[in-house]
Amino acid sequence: MPCDAAAVAAAIRAAAAVITTHRDELVRLDQAIGDADHGENLERGFGFVVSSLDGEVPDNPGAVLKLVATTLISKVGGAAGPLYGTAFLRAATALGDAPVLTPESVAAALRAAVGGVVARGKAEVGDKTMVDALTPAADAAEQTAAVAGELAEVLRAAADAAEAGAESTVPLIARKGRASYLGERSVGHLDPGARSSALLLRSFADSAAGA
Amino acid sequence: MKKIVNDPADVVADALRGLAAAHPGLLRVTEDPAVVARADAPVRGKVAVVSGGGSGHEPLHTGFVGPGMLDAACPGAVFTSPTPDQVQAAVSQVDGGAGILLVVKNYTGDVLNFETAAELLAADGVDVRTVVIDDDVAVQDSLYTAGRRGVGGTVPLEKIVGAAAEAGADLDTCERLAGTVIANTRSMGMALTAPTVPHVGEPSFTLAGDEMEVGIGIHGEPGRRRAALADANGIVTALLDPILSDLPFTEGDRVLLFTNSMGGTPLLELYLAHGIAERRLAERGIAVERRLVGPFITSLEMQGMSLTMLRLDDELLRWWDAPVHTPALRWGL
Ligand SMILES: Nc1ncnc2c1ncn2[C@@H]1O[C@H](COP(=O)(O)OP(=O)(O)O)[C@@H](O)[C@H]1O
Numbered sequence: 001m002p003c004d005a006a007a008v009a010a011a012i013r014a015a016a017a018v019i020t021t022h023r024d025e026l027v028r029l030d031q032a033i034g035d036a037d038h039g040e041n042l043e044r045g046f047g048f049v050v051s052s053l054d055g056e057v058p059d060n061p062g063a064v065l066k067l068v069a070t071t072l073i074s075k076v077g078g079a080a081g082p083l084y085g086t087a088f089l090r091a092a093t094a095l096g097d098a099p100v101l102t103p104e105s106v107a108a109a110l111r112a113a114v115g116g117v118v119a120r121g122k123a124e125v126g127d128k129t130m131v132d133a134l135t136p137a138a139d140a141a142e143q144t145a146a147v148a149g150e151l152a153e154v155l156r157a158a159a160d161a162a163e164a165g166a167e168s169t170v171p172l173i174a175r176k177g178r179a180s181y182l183g184e185r186s187v188g189h190l191d192p193g194a195r196s197s198a199l200l201l202r203s204f205a206d207s208a209a210g211a
Numbered sequence: 212m213k214k215i216v217n218d219p220a221d222v223v224a225d226a227l228r229g230l231a232a233a234h235p236g237l238l239r240v241t242e243d244p245a246v247v248a249r250a251d252a253p254v255r256g257k258v259a260v261v262s263g264g265g266s267g268h269e270p271l272h273t274g275f276v277g278p279g280m281l282d283a284a285c286p287g288a289v290f291t292s293p294t295p296d297q298v299q300a301a302v303s304q305v306d307g308g309a310g311i312l313l314v315v316k317n318y319t320g321d322v323l324n325f326e327t328a329a330e331l332l333a334a335d336g337v338d339v340r341t342v343v344i345d346d347d348v349a350v351q352d353s354l355y356t357a358g359r360r361g362v363g364g365t366v367p368l369e370k371i372v373g374a375a376a377e378a379g380a381d382l383d384t385c386e387r388l389a390g391t392v393i394a395n396t397r398s399m400g401m402a403l404t405a406p407t408v409p410h411v412g413e414p415s416f417t418l419a420g421d422e423m424e425v426g427i428g429i430h431g432e433p434g435r436r437r438a439a440l441a442d443a444n445g446i447v448t449a450l451l452d453p454i455l456s457d458l459p460f461t462e463g464d465r466v467l468l469f470t471n472s473m474g475g476t477p478l479l480e481l482y483l484a485h486g487i488a489e490r491r492l493a494e495r496g497i498a499v500e501r502r503l504v505g506p507f508i509t510s511l512e513m514q515g516m517s518l519t520m521l522r523l524d525d526e527l528l529r530w531w532d533a534p535v536h537t538p539a540l541r542w543g544l
C-alpha cells in the first residue's frame with residue numbers, strides 16, 4: 001500500500017496514542033532532571049494535532065506534517081514545542097508536495113528534521129538531548145535507504161538507532177536544556193526528549209510495517 | 212495531592228478567571244490564547260512591555276500587569292513557557308505604536324518560543340526587541356549549560372523598564388535600561404520542600420527532614436547540590452556569599468535587596484532571614500537603599516527563599532520609586 005496523506009495522518013494518530021500511553025513515563029523522566037512536564041506537554045500537543053486532523057486531512061504527506069508542525073509550535077510551549085515543531089516543519093519542507101513517501105524521501109525528511117532541531121537548539125550529539133536519538137536515527141535511515149530497503153525497513157532501522165541513542169544519554173552530563181542546571185547530578189538519567197523521539201520513531205516504524 | 216483545584220488540566224484557565232474577577236478595571240484577561248493585559252491598553256505612543264512564562268510563579272508575571280509595569284503577560288501551562296501565538300496575541304492587544312519590549316527569562320523553552328514570536332512579529336513590521344534576564348549565580352554560564360537561569364531579578368527588571376516606558380522613554384532607552392538592570396542583578400535560591408505540580412500529583416523531589424536543596428530554580432527542578440539543613444544564619448550565608456562574590460558587590464555599593472519566598476515560606480521566617488541579610492550587608496559597608504520582601508516569584512507551594520541584589524544608581528532608583536499600580540506591587544498611585 002502506498003504511503004499517502006491518509007496513511008501519514010493515521011501514523012500521526014497512532015503516535016499520539018503512544019504518547020498518551022507513555023505520558024507518565026515521560027513526566028517521571030523529566031521530573032528527575034527537569035521540571036516534570038515533558039509528557040504533559042507532548043500529550044497536550046498531540047491532542048491538538050489529532051483535533052486538527054479531525055478537521056482536515058491535507059492532501060499530501062508534507063502538508064500533513066506541516067499541520068503537525070504548526071499545531072505543535074502554537075500549542076505546546078516549553079522547549080519541546082518549538083523543537084519538535086521545527087523538526088516536523090523541516091521534514092514537511094523536505095517532502096514538498098510529493099503524493100507518497102519513498103524510502104529516500106523519508107530518510108531525507110528525517111535528516112532535515114534533525115537539522116531543524118540543531119539549528120534551533122544548538123545541541124550536539126553527546127549533550128544529552130533528543131539530538132542523541134535523532135542523529136543516529138537519520139544516519140541509519142540514510143544507510144538503509146541507500147541499500148534499497150523498503151520504507152518500513154528504513155523506519156525500523158531509524159527506530160532501532162533512536163532507541164540505542166536514547167539509552168546512550170543515561171551516563172551523560174546534560175549540557176543543554178533544563179537538565180544542564182544539574183551538572184553532574186544529571187548523570188544516570190535517561191533524557192526525556194531522547195526517549196520521546198525514540199517512541200515517536202518506533203510508532204512510525206510500526207505504522208509503516210502494518211501498512 | 213491536596214490542592215484547591217477542580218480538574219488539574221484546567222488550573223491555569225480557572226485561576227485566570229479568578230484573577231480577572233479580582234481586578235476588574237485593572238486587568239483585561241482573554242482566553243485561548245491566554246493573555247493578561249492592562250485594561251487601558253493599548254496606550255498610544257508608549258513602548259509596550261510584554262513578558263510571560265510558565266504559570267506557578269505567581270504573582271510573576273500576571274500580577275505585575277498594570278500602569279508602571281507590564282502592558283501584558285502571557286501565562287503558559289504550569290512551569291511551561293507560553294507559546295508564540297500567545298505572545299503575538301498579547302502584542303496585538305497592547306501595541307501602542309512605539310515598539311515592543313519582550314522580557315524573557317533565560318530558559319531554553321522561553322527563549323525559543325519568544326524568539327519564534329519575535330520573528331513572526333518582525334515579519335509583520337512590528338518594532339520588537341527582546342531582553343533576556345539570567346541572574347541566577349547557582350548556574351555557571353558556560354558552554355556546558357544552557358546558561359544562567361532568569362529568577363528573582365525579573366521582578367526589579369519588569370518594574371524598572373515598566374516605569375521608564377510609562378514615563379515615555381523610547382524603545383532604545385528601555386532596552387538599554389534593561390541591559391543595565393540585568394548586568395547589575397544577581398540571585399540565588401534554596402528549598403526546604405518540593406512543590407507539587409497539579410498535573411503530576413506528587414512532589415517534584417523528596418528531601419529528608421535534615422536536608423535542603425541549594426541553588427534551586429523556580430520549577431521544582433533539583434538544585435545544584437543537596438546539603439545538610441542549616442539554620443537561618445547558615446542559609447542566608449549560603450545564598451549571599453555567592454551573590455556578593457559574583458558581580459562582585461563591594462564596599463560603598465548602593466543596592467536593592469529583594470528577599471523572596473518561594474511560595475510556602477511564611478513571612479515570619481522571611482523577615483527573619485531578611486534581617487540577617489541586612490546585617491551582613493551593613494557589616495560589609497554595602498548600603499541597602501531599597502528593599503522588597505515577600506512572595507513575588509514563587510514555585511507553587513515550595514518552602515524556601517531566594518535573595519536578589521541589584522546594584523543601584525540614581526537612574527535605577529528613580530524608576531524603582533516611580534508610581535506603579537498592579538495586583539502585586541502598588542505605590543505612588
Ligand atoms: N537546546 C536543545 N536542543 C535539543 N533538545 C533540547 C534542547 N533543550 C532541551 N531539549 C530537549 O527537550 C526536552 C525537554 O522538553 P520539555 O520538558 O517539554 O521542555 P522544558 O525543558 O521547557 O520543560 C529535553 O529532554 C531535551 O531532549
Ligand SMILES: [Mg+2]
Binds near residue numbers: 034035178
Ligand atoms: Mg520539562
